[in-house]
Amino acid sequence: MKIKQTLLVIIFFLNAQHLFSQPPNKVSQKYLLVYSINEQQEKKIKEIHKTLTSLGIDVVNYINRINISTSKETQNNLFDYLNEREINNVLVYLEDAKTLGFYEPKYILDQESEAMSFFTGDSLFYNLRESLLEKNKPQETFIYSPTPEIINKIKTKPFTKILFKPKLEDQKIGITKEFLNLESDKVVLVEPKEDYRFYYANGINYIINFYRGTEEFMFNSFGVDGLSSTSNKERLILVLENTASRNKFFYFTEGDETQEQLLLSFLSEQ
DSSP: OHHHHHHHHHHHHHHHHHHHTSOOOOOOOEEEEEEEOOSOHHHHHHHHHHHHHHTTOEEEEEEEGGGGGSSHHHHHHHHHHHHHTTOOEEEEEETTTTEEEEEOGGGGTOTTSOOSEEEESSOHHHHHHHHHHHHTOOOOOOOOOSSOOBOOOOOOOOOOBOOSOOOOTTOOEEESSOOTTOOOTTEEEOOOOSOTHHHHHTTOOEEEEEEEEEHHHHHHHHOOTTSOSSOOOEEEEEEEEETTTOOEEEEOOSSOOSHHHHHHHHHHOO
């Protein structure tokens, strides 16, 4: 009986020692991966997702780098989405530059922000694996999405599309960026304002902005006619917005690659 009691005490002691030797629970680290990949994007993202989850990195979403700053609205809404989903890290993978950087969520609003850690070279993910093994980083999340979830749409405020180019002969148009070759009496340089009533009160009937992103992203987010809902092709769009109604007219061409070229083409068309 005495031997049995002694054994029970020893077993309890060993179990308690094991329990209190475990690392404390940590807040789960979630990631958004921002990528710039030239070809076979879907295939490569699947491979990256498989690699990262095998390393214990919980990538909740992926997004094409060009789409994070398509417009101020989508940029701010993406940042808010990260907060809502408690995604507290941003990974940035640039295929051409052969870089992989770890950033805070503020990277979405400021792409010049400093990386917390950075990997370069041909063996990015191998180097990442070696770094994690050296730090003996514990796996904090046990259930991962089996497939990568790519953000191809950001929620925007409802608006009405203007289907045909408005008559602009007697209208004053505001623009927030100066262009050297722009010679037009109806286009005036204005300061960026969130509240468009300021423009309307000062006789400015329309504001011109520029959106840049993939066709798929801009079709899904803004419903731009003439774009493909499945294409990763990069596209520059001029957006003419009515300052009173906030209705939008979308204009793009096949040949114009710069904002100035697109603006001059837009103004030259009747």
